[in-house]
């Protein structure tokens with residue numbers, strides 16, 4: 001049995017005060033919920049407020065990106081060691097918005113992933129096709145390529161904590177959700193590719209989350225799929241009631 005992970009990706013929303021307000025309302029709504037792993041990934045400047053608010057609670061905190069060097073002249077970047085010192089064990093890597101707007105490539109995803117895993121973090125590595133690729137029936141090729149390159153020169157042992165998020169780019173922030181069947185098909189491709197690279201046992205235990213317009217209204221049908229091991233939630237995670245409803249699908 002793979003324990004599901006329900007993760008919030010706040011993107012560039014909320015201040016530290018708004019973060020505290022969120023947790024004040026959210027924590028009582030999910031108190032005692034241990035069926036799933038709950039993770040909240042706010043902007044860097046909110047991490048301290050989130051950690052403080054969630055102290056002792058059943059909610060873990062993650063960052064939205066991490067650099068591949070431990071320190072150095074990399075203006076604007078944050079290293080795995082810095083996040084771990086703060087008490088942040090999870091990190092989203094290779095989100096499509098980073099790929100689309102900030103020059104993230106399969107190769108930089110690989111570098112970040114390798115470093116995060118070596119540091120002992122739990123990365124949530126995002127893959128997913130854009131609409132043109134889906135329409136050209138290239139989804140499987142794209143997912144396999146993204147996985148092969150992201151996992152390059154990482155051993156199964158090192159990758160033990162890896163989590164994948166399948167996020168079809170056409171479903172992100174658009175209100176268009178992949179059907180549970182369509183998401184499952186993509187997850188199977190990713191699991192198969194992971195099995196080819198890391199072995200079957202690894203792939204059987206690998207958690208693959210679905211992301212893209214997950215809402216309280218569709219989380220149950222998505223989470224009921226055997227292939228779907230959780231969700232990465234953007235817009236609907238900003239409101240405590242809506243994120244709690246997704247968590248408790």
Ligand code: PGA
Pocket residue numbers: 009167171172173174175211212213214232233234235236
């Ligand atoms: P969305 O975003 O839920 O707003 O579609 C998901 C994501 O980008 O992780």
